[in-house]
Amino acid sequence: MRRNSGGTPKARALGAELREVRDTAGYSLRELGRELETNHVKLQRYESGEIVPSSELVAAYVASLGASAQTRERLVEMARDADQPDWLSTAKSGARKELTTLIEFERTATRITDVTTGVIPGLLQTSDYARAVMQRLSSDEVETMVLMRVGRREILTTKNAPQFVAFIAESAMNEPIGGHAIMAEQLRHVVKMSDWENVAIHVLRSGATTLHPAHLGSFVLFEFPKATPIVHMEHYHSSVSLHNPGTAAAYQDAVTSLHELAMSPEASAEFIANRASELEDSAS
Template sequence: MASRRSPTARHRRLMAELNRLRENSGLSRVEVAERIGSTDTTIWRYETGLTRPKPTDVAALTTVYGVTGQERDSLVQMAREARQRGWWHRHRQALKPGFDSYIGLEAEASVVRSYEPLVVPGLMQTEPYARAVIEATSITHTPSEVDEKVSVRISRQRLLHGSSDPIQLVAVLDEAVLRRRVGGREVMREQLERLVDLGRLPNVEIRVIPFSAGAHAAVDGKFCLLSFPEPEDPDLVYLEQAASGLVPEDPEEVRRYTLMFGSLTAMAFGTEASAAFIAQVAKEL
């Protein structure tokens, strides 16, 4: 199990556990609320993630559900961890709605599978490339806000390099990602060379879908799949738009994107051919 811990991921697990325990108990939210001296709305907010319960609240709920010993201690500790603040919390005002939650989930993920049709994934961007992308897309932001967003993006990259359990990254890139000259010739060459270097890491896999592959299942846009080290935490998909990010909780939606990613990897070059292709594009610059 990964040693990384994220309040966002801990909260997601706690929410699921509280739902499961109440359903297994056969009690309604009204009945649970009566037993702990609360309201059914409060129980609903705990179970839907709108409110992060205090450790004392979770302890009271475990008594109602008959949970004791190590399982009870684990849930109470999870509540403590869920109420902490990750490093990204102080930057939430500079980020698009929903993206701070994604960063929190990414921080505890064991595997990230990313499809990008237009730009290099944030986890692999050089700082000059990241700045060029952010300046182009943050047309209403001040220079200081751009600086903050660049800082957040670079800080996330510690997941690839800065821990004893680095995240596993599988990135599928459309050829357009390599051809679009973001930031100019020198910035783009440096970025492509970074991709070649990253592809040599044991925890990074990069595949390129060439233009010649034609249409594919993800022509509608980018997406990212996260997997977690504990089997109780289901995979999730993150969908990003210009003004917001979304994490659908429907398992069927996650399954659909998982199948899409498998289709993309089947169409893409292998890792060695992709590395050679990226290096050739860089040489052309």
């Protein structure tokens, strides 16, 4: 039995994991459809997160692909509540799986708005800066994670690339994570990416005298062509993805407010370049 998921965060993540298992096994959708005696179009809808397969179907799906018992148990568990609109993910899920989920959101979004108050947005990060940000991970994980994070940038150069809007708090540029030279290089990279046609970068200056949405924390708003937006927020040891229409509308309103408060893309690029120069002077 299938359940209509409406593209919930967990349904999209589950679909991405099912697709990864199938790709690893070297099966096409048609081949797997024949194996499971079902239409390959249904399988495609499971993998896109459009609908949620039953736990029984997920078990059959991964078993026919030769996945490990551990993978089977984890994905069957995911399927049990993947039709719920909101999803809290804890550190036990693993940093790599967290990044896989974000990649799936980015792959299907038409517009991504990233509001950051502490670090440079992931899609804008250089490898050295990303490595510095991920220093709390084990050495075995870091390089794989850095490659995945930097590789995510390719989504902005595809044929149907999403529009990417970043609101970066000035305070995030005043923290030279990795050292002055690495931060300067990172900011130069941000300026370079701001020239891309589908990228708009806005600086939120410090010193505001009234409270605005970014004061309350970072978030990413993913907007899709035919589904309710997803709001994603990361915390120290967990993350949450929200799919409730009312919640999504509130964050869309927050983005509108930030557009009114932030510097223009042109002024932002100049401001970031000047900050990079200051860091370069400090590093020399």
